[in-house]
Amino acid sequence: MTKVKYLKSFRKMYNSLKKTLKKLLPKRFIFNNEPFFRSLHGILYLGNKHQCGVCKKKLRRFIELPNKDLLCPFCGSLARNRRLWNILTTENYLKGRILHFSPSRNIYRKLKKRSDITYVTSDYEDEFIADHQFDITHIDQEKATFDTIICFHVLEHIPDDRKAIKELYRVAKPNANVLIQTPFKDGEIYENDQIITPEDRLKHFGQEDHVRVYSPEGLKTRLKQAGFTVKSLYFTPKSDDAYFGYASPEIVLIATK
Structure with missing residues (x-):
């Protein structure tokens, strides 16, 4: 499996898991543990080309949303x-x-x-x-x-x-x-x-x-x-x-x- 296909597969699995957790777990629990959940996904984006000013994580890239906004994979900032x-x-x-x-x-x-x-x-x-x-x-x-x-x-x-x-x-x-x-x-x-x-x-x-x-x-x-x-x-x-x-x-x- 190529790196690009692996990343797409992981993101698809992560998004599916996120939707499932939102249905099963209380909002407060998800909020309290969100940094941990995001860190699992954020590892894929670590690098030195970008930096989030909120959480200070250095990134290979931000996540580009359908509306072209840029999401930090670690803290979720727009x-x-x-x-x-x-x-x-x-x-x-x-x-x-x-x-x-x-x-x-x-x-x-x-x-x-x-x-x-x-x-x-x-x-x-x-x-x-x-x-x-x-x-x-x-x-x-x-x-x-x-x-x-x-x-x-x-x-x-x-x-x-x-x-x-x-x-x-x-x-x-x-x-x-x-x-x-x-x-x-x-x-x-x-x-x-x-x-x-x-x-x-x-x-x-x-x-x-x-x-x-x-x-x-x-x-x-x-x-x-x-x-x-x-x-x-x-x-x-x-x-x-x-x-x-x-x-x-x-x-x-x-x-x-």
């Missing part, structure tokens, strides 16, 4: 997770009380281990591992509670996004920062509350559970209307993007109270 982790660790955002909506498991594990911050997580639909199930349009927390809020790929799912943005402003401390990213398009925000079926939402908004597509300027306007000042972080293609598995060009908004 390109946007690696970008977020780089922002969090190179800027002064990891301090005080942090609220993270729908956290990726790779970042969740890293921040839960830190004793210098209070890391609070929420996932309303219980699809992620999180501490709470806050409704982002009615966050069950006192006003001016958090120093940093992470809201990556959330607002495009929320029908009443203006109410959600007001809630983010309410629970943010003075001078707190909210890190926001969504899929973006040029021009104006595209939304239509008459588009409600998963099939139509996929066609119009790019995903079955999305309710709009923002433009950077359109989202900035809504954030400013709630009282935030907003700056844009623009990430243009760089020579080390391939090495770290980044997606460029990319935009992240920083909304400051």
Whole structure:
């Protein structure tokens, strides 16, 4: 058997085993043991051509997903997770009380281990591992509670996004920062509350559970209307993007109270 055929056969067996385990084992058990399961598969990808910025593993290559995103075989980070982790660790955002909506498991594990911050997580639909199930349009927390809020790929799912943005402003401390990213398009925000079926939402908004597509300027306007000042972080293609598995060009908004 050639090396390529062996790798394909192993990946097929691994994916089949993963589906079986998800059906048989509790979610918490899988979460607690996921690094071990991933390490068995990740051995096939060890090398020196790439490095994951979250788990620091050096790789022969990332796993390319059908949508062309790049998955780390060891920690499961996607390109946007690696970008977020780089922002969090190179800027002064990891301090005080942090609220993270729908956290990726790779970042969740890293921040839960830190004793210098209070890391609070929420996932309303219980699809992620999180501490709470806050409704982002009615966050069950006192006003001016958090120093940093992470809201990556959330607002495009929320029908009443203006109410959600007001809630983010309410629970943010003075001078707190909210890190926001969504899929973006040029021009104006595209939304239509008459588009409600998963099939139509996929066609119009790019995903079955999305309710709009923002433009950077359109989202900035809504954030400013709630009282935030907003700056844009623009990430243009760089020579080390391939090495770290980044997606460029990319935009992240920083909304400051």
